[in-house]
Amino acid sequence: MSSHNRFSPRAFTMPLAAFTMAGLLFVYTRSSIRMARRNAQMERESLRARGNANSSEKGVE
Template sequence: MSHNRFSPKAFTMPLAAFTMAGLLLVYTRSSIRMARRNAQMEREALRARKSRSGLSDGGPGVE
């Protein structure tokens, strides 16, 4: 009764787990990067709208 410990079946589950972990890592990092980029673009758009309308960046009621 000889069982080969290094058969292709023995590597299937760990390979699938590492692949899923890698994909999750890439997806998470790219999502965070896109969220930061979108937030920065929104801040810049808000500043541009404020400057076009003549408001200061000092907050509400500051002249």
């Protein structure tokens, strides 16, 4: 390989694409985990609220 071809734009295309894909995957993974945690917390709070509502209704009878 000659020295003038070593730093051509083609030499940077694949590494740039790989780093871009890795960055997007990282961001997507972090946001998915954050969203799943938020949804799980909301589900727990919803179940807890329903459980409290059901127990207070049983106490009225």
